[in-house]
Amino acid sequence: MARRANFFEHLHPPTLPRRESGFGYTFGLGGITLLLFVVLGVTGVLEMFDFSPQAPENYRSVARLTFEVPYGWLIRNMHYWAGQAMLVTATLHMTRVVLSGGYKGRRLNWLIGVALLVGTTLTDFTGLVLRWDENVAWALLVGTNVIWEIPGIGPMLYRIIVGADKVCCSATPVRFYTWHVLGLALPVAILIVWHLWRIRRDGGISHIAGSRHIRRPRAELVRVESLAAVTTLAALVWLSVSMDAPLGPPANLERPVDEAKAPWFFIGIQELLRHLPPLLGGVIIPVGALIAIALIPYVFDRSKEGEGIWLNRPGRNAQVIFGAIMAAIVLLGVIGALRR
Ligand code: HEM
Numbered sequence: 001m002a003r004r005a006n007f008f009e010h011l012h013p014p015t016l017p018r019r020e021s022g023f024g025y026t027f028g029l030g031g032i033t034l035l036l037f038v039v040l041g042v043t044g045v046l047e048m049f050d051f052s053p054q055a056p057e058n059y060r061s062v063a064r065l066t067f068e069v070p071y072g073w074l075i076r077n078m079h080y081w082a083g084q085a086m087l088v089t090a091t092l093h094m095t096r097v098v099l100s101g102g103y104k105g106r107r108l109n110w111l112i113g114v115a116l117l118v119g120t121t122l123t124d125f126t127g128l129v130l131r132w133d134e135n136v137a138w139a140l141l142v143g144t145n146v147i148w149e150i151p152g153i154g155p156m157l158y159r160i161i162v163g164a165d166k167v168c169c170s171a172t173p174v175r176f177y178t179w180h181v182l183g184l185a186l187p188v189a190i191l192i193v194w195h196l197w198r199i200r201r202d203g204g205i206s207h208i209a210g211s212r213h214i215r216r217p218r219a220e221l222v223r224v225e226s227l228a229a230v231t232t233l234a235a236l237v238w239l240s241v242s243m244d245a246p247l248g249p250p251a252n253l254e255r256p257v258d259e260a261k262a263p264w265f266f267i268g269i270q271e272l273l274r275h276l277p278p279l280l281g282g283v284i285i286p287v288g289a290l291i292a293i294a295l296i297p298y299v300f301d302r303s304k305e306g307e308g309i310w311l312n313r314p315g316r317n318a319q320v321i322f323g324a325i326m327a328a329i330v331l332l333g334v335i336g337a338l339r340r
Helices: 029-048 057-067 072-099 107-130 134-148 154-162 171-201 218-242 264-275 278-294 296-300 313-339
Strands: none
Touching: 029 072, 029 171, 029 218, 057 072, 072 107, 072 218, 072 313, 107 134, 107 171, 107 264, 107 278, 107 296, 134 154, 134 264, 134 278, 154 171, 264 278, 264 313, 278 296, 278 313, 296 313
16 A cells, blocks of 8 residues: 655645755755744743843843753753854855746745845844843944934834834833744744745746656655754754853943944944945945845846756846845955954
8 A cells, every 4th residue: 555645745745846856956945944943933932931021131031041940041042043043044045046046937935035034134133132231232222223214214113113212121122022022033934834835836846947857755855854954953952052142241221332243144234334324324225235136036037947047047137136245245244243
């Protein structure tokens, strides 16, 4: 009697393109990003049992979790490192999609992906503020002040995000906590489900036109995915055991802002803000880069040819524009990091 497919095998279509369902095409990056998000959900819920959002109790509760709650340090470290790793793997996954023409014929899913990257970045950003140590000063004072600069809606948006006319110890940390858990992480979870469903609706993973589809290897694919998942989890635990999530002295928002440090993924924006007016460096350039990325399948490469082909010719403009934006982000990040 034929063996029945299990739950995980059913998550995949019955037939798969031979080449593209292999590790050498996706590098498992979408799946690893998904796994990291699941880890974030589980460790985040565990952290919620001990966390108090009001300042200064927020700082004390994070310190208690780190130093007193049994295995609290491990839960916190895993949450922190999974958050940083998810940003890296989501960006690498997006890069793979651009270079292999994976966005072709998948415009809506590309936009969902861009929304996921924005949502993931903002979830990480709001999460960093929750520990309320000295490192949150840049995020709270410089990062949020950029919102004022948005023409027309800036002040209103600032109040919605920060909870008052200026950063304060009662409203702001509670606002950030609610944004982090319900305003951002929850929508990201919903978007991920939509993203995965769209892959099936778009005819499965991108592939070279007419490529050979095979029936058998669903179980084989699940085995490879399980191996990638166990390796990712092992790496995450190893990282969390060997390197602690940062926790400096309690926040002192009276200190000069010049000394404040942006989180690593905003070092590029901090660098731009050093040289340009806040509206240009903090809003127009970053949002412009994001819009350019979102428009890739709508403006820079509308062709269907080249799907599944690395560095395909019709996608040249898209690859160059994406590459230039990424290179600028990395370069600004390196310059900013060297300045610290
Ligand atoms: C942040 C959370 C994300 C998760 C959990 C996720 C998950 C996945 C998974 C599991 C796949 C299947 C193939 C693969 O593993 O590569 C996939 C495909 C895809 N993703 Fe994502 N993704 C995320 C972010 C993004 C981003 C930031 C973009 C681009 C802006 C994007 C665009 C796409 C597209 C267009 C496909 C179809 C590509 C193809 O079939 O080759 N995704 N995603």
